[in-house]
Amino acid sequence: MTTGRYGEHDHEHYERPRRRTRPRTKDRPSYDDAVDARVVTVDRGRFTLLLDGRRVMAMKSRPLGRKGVVVGDHVRVVGDTSGVDGSLARIVEVVPRSTTLRRTADDDDPVERVIVSNADQLVVVTALADPEPRPRLIDRALVAAYDAQMAPLLCLTKADLADPEVLLSTYRSLGVPWVVTQLRGEGAGDLTELRDRLRGRTSVFVGHSGVGKSTLVNALIPDAHREVGIVNAVTGRGRHTSTSAYLLELPDAEGWIIDTPGIRSFGLAHVQPENLIEAFPDLDEMTETCPRGCSHGTGEPECGLDEAITAGEADADRVESFRRLLAAREASSDW
């Protein structure tokens, strides 16, 4: 029988004098008393957690080492979980994540990072006008969603200013679900459809400046800014200036949203064509005959997608839209 690295008869191992005076594992704390919490926001190594409905400040414990803890993580914590001013709990474990939304290293940030975890929907907030929609940014957000195996949702704001039809025609063949919102002008304020889409899920909201994301978050969660203000008061930052993602619960425990005020870009260099096409099983099936290493992009020789179009088995618009997404991975772009 072999135990660990050494065999039973490995005398060198057994006869070597013990230098350690402290047993290595015996004193390791067991975390049976740890409790569950969820990470609300992160600010300079300090974590705000939600634990039994109260906000608790925490830091990472040593055994976690360099393992990252991100917004949306379900964690286990020990120590002072009272949440009173000045108290500090310790995160001892990160529960395995169901999803991770990532960004590749880019000029803004040299390290590939997980932005948020455990979200199942990515809500791409885009104004129909003022500012004008930026389809390339929408495409990049969709790529990030598909890669992370999150359901995408287009949220088209400012419907009082423009008709959504032009923009929607670009996304119809991909089958991306969408909602339209209007929070100014006559008849403003009905968010029933969006609320229906958010119910029971954790949804990450992304969008570039001015699209009306804060207005939307505040309409969904009337206390949102006040809550964020509290978080920032604890971490020493001013109100309404959070640049980190933060998690908020929808009223009546209907779901969770994660706002991302700090995200200015979405590096996508880590996204593999194979992962992207998996989000479109009908197209994926048509690539079985592709040559090895085929990226399924425009101009790839003998790509199964082209053969399927020629044979009348694939919708050319859908293939073209998929290829547009594929190409959007390469363009670097700010929100």
Ligand SMILES: Nc1nc2c(ncn2[C@@H]2O[C@H](COP(=O)(O)OP(=O)(O)OP(=O)(O)O)[C@@H](O)[C@H]2O)c(=O)[nH]1
């Ligand atoms: N016409 C119109 N204006 C809107 C609507 N929703 C928001 N706005 C306006 O759009 C502007 C930008 O809204 P914000 O909610 O601050 O946009 P944001 O996306 O959070 O932008 P940042 O705060 O820069 O990240 C504000 O002047 C809002 O009043 C809408 O449905 N229709």
